[in-house]
Amino acid sequence: MTAGRTARDRVRAEITREIKEAARARLAESGAHALSLRAVARDLGMVSSALYRYFPSRDDLLTALIIDAYDALGARVEQAAASGAPRVRWHAACAAVRAWAREHPHEYALVYGSPVPGYEAPQTTIPSASRVPLTLIAIVRDAPELTPTPAPPLPPDLAAQAARTTALVAPDLPDDVMVRVAAAWAHLYGLIGFELFGHLANTFDPADALFAWTVETMADTLGLP
Amino acid sequence: MTAGRTARDRVRAEITREIKEAARARLAESGAHALSLRAVARDLGMVSSALYRYFPSRDDLLTALIIDAYDALGARVEQAAASGAPRVRWHAACAAVRAWAREHPHEYALVYGSPVPGYEAPQTTIPSASRVPLTLIAIVRDAPELTPTPAPPLPPDLAAQAARTTALVAPDLPDDVMVRVAAAWAHLYGLIGFELFGHLANTFDPADALFAWTVETMADTLGLP
DNA sequence: ACAAAAACGAGAGCACTGCTCTTGCCGGAA
DNA sequence: TTCCGGCAAGAGCAGTGCTCTCGTTTTTGT
16 A cells, blocks of 8 residues: 555655654554644644645544554454464463553554544444454364353344354354354453553552453353363 | 532532533533533633633543542442342343443543543542442342352462452452452443444444343353352 | 631633645646 | 646634633631
């Protein structure tokens, strides 16, 4: 995507990249609510109006940063979960999400915290946002055999939703396993959110032990070998 | 706290209440990032500078709204979980959190989403913020007998954190049960966050079935009768 | 009961924001 | 060579959080 044909296209891609980089730097130290187009422009020695040639609005800049964050997190998790026994991959993937979140708290808050603008979720973010859950699903799908713990049977509507979802991403996955993965993914997200946003203060903070134990119980629930 | 001694104290409390009410109205329809002190002042027919007699900054107004939101949610959950068999109370409490979150999405995002300001968590919010987790703990503590599912043993540091926490809130609770409640609370938070912030779109949305099933498995994990 | 002190609402003003519009400039295509 | 489109710059608009000052009103201490 950076391969522009003409020289002008190439410098445009380059400047776009620099803008995002500067914005990411400001985001990392001040948070999304304090990300100002004018400040970013000043950091780059431009005037603020020039920025609008590259991003039609502040929200569009944020959307670009959101996609980049999803992709950075997704790549990190995919790499962490690339090989090994299923349970090892599971731990590695979960630990990678947490590690990235702790290293980039403001970017994590941008994508997984409360939606910043009047909230819209542009369709363009979906592929990037799906990378982490798809990785988790792949770990379970690739497991040779699962020995999950007993659980309540799925009511018909839940089974239908699970079937619709598996049809899209992992056709051979049993419905109840799909539901368990979704629940585990929400659990992981909840745990990291609690830690990152300070809801574990004075109780289970630092959260390393609680995190490791919970991830292990998730693997048990899924029946990963 | 509204019982001021002098007439001035009483009108001050009344105006403070009106300001919070107007701010909450704006919050409910526009979100925290669009909450403007000047707009609130206009709604009340005041000039913006007059508002600073009641709240020293915008963040202080938000903090007041956060405490109110914690208390509203806490009261709702406490009432929902007031009586019945432990498992019934558990379902009622979880459903109450979700219902309140769906009815007041922006307020929920304010307290449980990414921290809006440069993030500080004033000590004054702690008692209000603790009401929901304390209610969940009380349900488990009040259960006559628990038959939890097998789980990995607690590593020493996790057991120590759990012991420290139980000593504060439920001295007679076994450590591993405390850890399970904490994990369940994070799970609940994660599930609601996913639903509210649109991360279940096109998969498990509407989330009623996934929510009910997951809450049931949490009750199983805790061994609630 | 009266004066000092504190609290209050209104207004002007500062520095900042997102965003628009206009004005020139300069490089690549016809 | 002459256009024309993308570009940076600047001015400007409406809005923001917040501070300060200035009269007025209410409470408090003597």
